[in-house]
Amino acid sequence: MRAVVFENYGRFPSLKDVPKPEPGPGEVLLRVAGAGACHSDISVYRHFREGQPGAQKPPFVLGHENSGWVEALGEGVSERVEVGGAYLVYGPTGCGHCRRCARGQDTYCENAATMPYMAVGLGRDGGMAEYMTVPAHHLVPLGDADPVEAAPLSDAGLTPYHAIKEALPHLEGGGRHALVIGLGGLGQIGVQILRALTGATVVATDIKEEARAEAESYGAITVGAGERQVEQIREATGGRGVDAAFDFVGATPTITTAAAVMAQGGRLTVVGIAGGTHQFSFFTNPYESYVTSTYWGALGELWEVVDMYRAGQIRPEVERFSMDEALEAYRKLEEGKVFGRAVVVPGGV
Structure with a gap:
């Protein structure tokens, strides 16, 4: 099968033939409907180097925003998973045994340092291919x-949703x-989520x-x-x-603006x-305000994102590309x- 492979640090990925995967115990074989191309992928092959925090050892197939149709079930998979059914893929992959993973929070896996990969498409073969497990x-x-349009929701929807x-407690009343700063794939969906879940006035900024x-x-x-952006x-x-x-x-400039x-x-x-970085001062930061970070989201939250999508509350803007493209x-x-969001459609656009 054809796949987009990250082969080495600092090198642009390759489109090549690789073996079709086989599902292991507890896994399914998915015929990929759509795979979103994310700026995180660019960081993987352009900016990270071996041994650097966050670096994922090549080679592997890219693609951590994926959807598709179940083609085969691995050993021990419940028949409740429908062969031929369309599914969105939760990308983060933790140990499956710690307290965080038990709550579906694989992004915050307590044993992440011992895991051989972070997610499908981030260390483990992902969905920029005709098939994936x-x-x-x-x-x-x-x-x-539509599974093709839905594919980016697994990151570009889930990340802003989380x-x-x-x-939300800061937006009640x-x-x-x-x-919202930055109106790319995540920011546009973020605006839609804010409008759906809160009564807040949404201010958005982008170049x-x-x-x-x-x-x-x-x-x-x-x-x-x-110059007048903050004003x-x-x-x-x-x-x-x-x-x-x-x-x-x-x-740093966007954090400073916020x-x-x-x-x-x-x-x-x-x-x-x-x-970017942020400098704190007791005399310049508003009282009891704080700066924090989040990473991706939980499995249960992805179900909620899909509910919003199916209800018409959020819609990703998708540009489709064939596997050749x-x-x-x-x-x-x-x-x-x-x-x-750029979405690669292995079956053809």
Whole structure:
């Protein structure tokens, strides 16, 4: 079968023929419907080096945002998993035995340091291929929903959902404001989730005019970049500041912008992994506000994301690529020419 393979650190991935996998005990064989291309993949093959925290040892098949149809069941898999059924794949893969994994929080596995991989497509073969194997309990049924459009939800939907859900106490009540920084695939869905789950006024900011226009179509007030960015965000809140901010970039300038517009008692969640830092001062930080981070989300939360998708509350913006065009999808992603989420469709677009 054909697959997009990360072969070595610092090297662009290859499209090549690899053996079709066989499901082991507790696993299923999935015929891939769609696999999302994520900026995290670029970090994997461009920026990480052997021994660096977060580095995943090559070679392996990329793709941690996946959906597909179950083709075969491995030993011991319940018949409740429907052969031929469409499913979304929960990507994080923990030890399966610690307290965190028992709660479906594989992202925070207590034994992560001893695991040979982080997730499907991140150390373990992922879904940028015609077929993949998946732990059966990591499947979320899609019913009659379009599995190709749904594929990015396993990260670009789940990651903002978890971050927003953790911040909901800060957005309860009237007169609340939320800030979204970075209107790529995650940020656009984040705006939609905030509009669906809260009554807060959503302020969103991005350099790209077309991204801001998209966010406005979902009900956000938008602000461009530039010298007056902080001032304009504060103006949108009546001068009080935002109660919850979500930085989907995570660079030092974006974190600094978010910190400059926080209200007292607010929560700034850094979701993006651009490696930015934040300087704390007792006299400049609003009282009882804090900066935190989240990573991906829990398995049970992915079920809730799918419920929102099937109810029409969230919709990912998808650009489809055939398997022949998979490497072009990554090139366009690196060049900033993908609007929304690039999804590779092995069966053809």
